[in-house]
Amino acid sequence: xxxxxxxxxxxxxxxxxxxxxxxxxxxxxxxxxxxxxxxxxxxxxxxxxxxxxxxxxxxxxxxxxxxxxxxxxxxxxxxxxxxxxxxxxxxxxxxxxxxxxxxxxxxxxxxxxxxxxxxxxxxxxxxxxxxxxxxxxxxxxxxxxxxxxxxxxxxxxxxxxxxxxxxxxxxxxxx
Ligand SMILES: Cc1cc2nc3c(=O)[nH]c(=O)nc-3n(C[C@H](O)[C@H](O)[C@H](O)COP(=O)(O)O)c2cc1C
Numbered sequence: 001x002x003x004x005x006x007x008x009x010x011x012x013x014x015x016x017x018x019x020x021x022x023x024x025x026x027x028x029x030x031x032x033x034x035x036x037x038x039x040x041x042x043x044x045x046x047x048x049x050x051x052x053x054x055x056x057x058x059x060x061x062x063x064x065x066x067x068x069x070x071x072x073x074x075x076x077x078x079x080x081x082x083x084x085x086x087x088x089x090x091x092x093x094x095x096x097x098x099x100x101x102x103x104x105x106x107x108x109x110x111x112x113x114x115x116x117x118x119x120x121x122x123x124x125x126x127x128x129x130x131x132x133x134x135x136x137x138x139x140x141x142x143x144x145x146x147x148x149x150x151x152x153x154x155x156x157x158x159x160x161x162x163x164x165x166x167x168x169x170x171x172x173x174x175x
Contacts, residue, residue, distance in 0.1 A: 027162075027163050027164055028163070029162075030160055030161070030162040031050040031052075031160070031161050031162075032050065032052070032086055032087070032124075032158050032159065032160065032161070033048060033049075033050050033086075033087045033092075033095045033158075033159040033160075033161050033166070034048070034049050034050065034052050034064075034084050034085055034086050034087065035047070035048060035049070035083075035085040035087065035094060035095075035098050035120060035123075036048075036049045036052075036064055036066070036072055036076075036082055036083065036084060036085075037072070037082065037083035037085060037111075037117060037118040037119070037120075038072060038075035038076045038078075038079050038081065038082045038083065038117060038118075039075060039079065039116070039117065039118060040075050040078070044106045044111065044118040045071060045072050045075040045118075046072055046083075046085075046098055046105060046106070046118065047066075047070060047071070047072040047098050047099065047105075048094075048095050048096075048098040048099040049064050049065075049066065050161050051064060051065035051066075051140075052064050052084060055144060059146060060146065060147050061132060061144050061145065061146055062084065062127070062129060062144070062145050062147065063142055063143065063144050063145070064082070064084070064142075064143050064145070065137075065140045065141070065142050065143075066140060066141055066143060067139060067140055067141075068136070068139055068140060068141055073141055073143070076131060076134075076143060077131070077134055077141075077143075079116075080130060080131040081115065081116065081117055081128065081129065081130055081131065081148075082117065082128075082129055082131065082143065082145060083114070083117040083118060083119050083126060083127065083128050083129075084126060084127045084128075084129065084145075085119060085120040085123040085126045086123055086124040086125045086126065086158060087123065087124065087158065087159040088122060088123060088124045088153070088155045088157055088158060088159065089155075089157035089158065089159055089168040089170075089171075090122065090157075091120070091122055091123065091159070092159050092166050092168075094109065094120070095159060095161070095166060097109075106118070110122070114126070114128050114149055114151075115128040115148055115149055119151075122153075123153065124152070124153055124154075124155045124157075124158050125150065125151065125152040125153060125154075126150065126151050127147045127148075127149065127150035127151075128147070128148050128149045128150075129145025129146055129147050129148065130145060130146050130148055131143060131144070131145055132144040132145060132146045156169065156170070157169060157170055
């Protein structure tokens with residue numbers, strides 16, 4: 001037994017895995033950070049999402065997982081279209097802004113409309129997707145999207161979310 005083995009949970013204890021120790025497990029998975037966008041009429045809507053992945057190549061499909069009470073989810077399923085904005089390091093402040101309880105997430109955030117969807121200026125890469133399918137799973141909804149448009153800045157400095165902290169490649173190893 002190692003010092004960290006108190007966090008080990010065996011398969012037959014799986015039913016006992018709670019939300020908080022599941023979070024502890026997921027902290028070990030490094031991801032990028034996206035702002036998922038859509039709109040209600042003229043009002044841009046968006047929130048921070050790291051549950052984003054590609055699903056298939058033929059056809060190209062992506063997936064985002066959003067909490068069922070998410071306002072962004074409501075906008076997406078109303079309009080059947082959404083944007084994915086992969087954050088660059090210089091945009092890291094937006095990760096907290098777009099997760100916070102505020103009506104003003106887009107204040108002073110430069111964006112433009114692509115296919116009618118807000119796309120953040122300066123994102124590492126962005127795509128606009130049509131909703132292919134939305135699948136309710138427990139307290140989240142898996143939204144499958146088919147990209148209609150994308151743009152890549154190919155910046156070397158993405159926001160990386162790991163262990164509950166934001167990092168980037170050029171700063172790794174710094175205190
Ligand atoms: C780094 C990070 C990643 C997040 N990833 C997700 C996610 O994948 N899915 C989700 O539903 N919420 C995620 N959240 C939480 C939402 O951003 C947050 O609940 C937000 O307030 C939802 O806004 P909305 O209700 O306006 O859509 C994340 C938050 C942070 C800080």
